[in-house]
Amino acid sequence: MTDAPAARRGIPGATVARLPVYLRALGALAATGVDTVSSEELAEAAGVRSAKLRKDLSYLGSYGVRGVGYDVVRLREEIARELGLQHDWAVAIVGMGNLGHALAAYSGFATRGFRVAWLVDEDPAIIGRTIAGLTVISFDDLASEPPQGVIGVIATPPTAAQAVADRLVDMGVHSILNFAPCVLNVPDGVEVRKVDLATELQILAFHEQHTREEIDGIADLAPVVEEPKEATS
Numbered sequence: 001m002t003d004a005p006a007a008r009r010g011i012p013g014a015t016v017a018r019l020p021v022y023l024r025a026l027g028a029l030a031a032t033g034v035d036t037v038s039s040e041e042l043a044e045a046a047g048v049r050s051a052k053l054r055k056d057l058s059y060l061g062s063y064g065v066r067g068v069g070y071d072v073v074r075l076r077e078e079i080a081r082e083l084g085l086q087h088d089w090a091v092a093i094v095g096m097g098n099l100g101h102a103l104a105a106y107s108g109f110a111t112r113g114f115r116v117a118w119l120v121d122e123d124p125a126i127i128g129r130t131i132a133g134l135t136v137i138s139f140d141d142l143a144s145e146p147p148q149g150v151i152g153v154i155a156t157p158p159t160a161a162q163a164v165a166d167r168l169v170d171m172g173v174h175s176i177l178n179f180a181p182c183v184l185n186v187p188d189g190v191e192v193r194k195v196d197l198a199t200e201l202q203i204l205a206f207h208e209q210h211t212r213e214e215i216d217g218i219a220d221l222a223p224v225v226e227e228p229k230e231a232t233s
């Protein structure tokens with residue numbers, strides 16, 4: 001089912017972005033006791049077309065068995081291995097305001113193999129506080145023992161985000177998840193992923209506006225039905 005060397009060859013970014021979706025769908029199937037799944041069933045559970053799913057999984061060297069489908073446990077392992085999820089990753093959250101608090105308390109990171117290990121802020125009123133069982137430290141504290149293989153999460157105001165990214169990169173961080181609404185400049189070899197709920201809402205607003213225009217347009221084109229005249233005598 002798997003050709004491991006093939007899985008090491010270049011996988012398109014869009015495919016990588018869908019692998020966690022397949023993983024989540026497979027997890028849900030496994031939880032209900034499903035052993036094997038067809039590409040059509042898995043594609044439907046993941047919300048993609050089955051041809052796309054098959055193409056994506058072919059990059060991992062997974063082709064399934066004709067007439068049987070994919071072994072759920074095995075495919076989960078293969079995707080998890082490709083994503084580097086066989087071991088826990090430590091996460092440092094920088095900026096312990098509203099968002100930082102919520103992220104630190106989010107149990108979904110731990111269940112997916114991400115251990116929030118450091119909480120960082122610059123505000124002396126916040127440093128030393130305990131949030132979700134961890135003590136908030138300063139950047140200098142973090143820099144005194146630069147963490148290895150850590151994923152940095154930026155939850156500071158945008159005005160501070162570039163300086164925070166620079167400090168994380170100086171410490172050897174190669175992977176950053178940026179929640180601040182700004183573009184970060186980082187050297188080659190550093191991967192930045194951006195989360196921006198406001199942008200997502202703007203895209204939905206666009207969709208909503210055009211849907212309404214279509215509905216209004218259809219209403220304008222609808223034939224006018226004349227009310228029956230009442231008898232006068």
Ligand SMILES: NC(=O)c1ccc[n+]([C@@H]2O[C@H](COP(=O)([O-])OP(=O)(O)OC[C@H]3O[C@@H](n4cnc5c(N)ncnc54)[C@H](O)[C@@H]3O)[C@@H](O)[C@H]2O)c1
Pocket residue numbers: 094095096097098099100120121122123126155156157158160163164178179180181195196197198
């Ligand atoms: N991506 C999204 O969908 C989304 C959603 C909500 C908020 N945000 C963004 O997340 C960020 C945080 O929002 P919030 O509401 O938690 O803000 P907040 O003001 O409540 O918290 C910001 C925290 O960052 C700390 N901080 C500032 N500069 C710092 C630095 N140089 N080093 C370390 N810590 C520093 C502050 O002391 C504060 O505790 C903002 O940029 C906001 O726009 C993004």
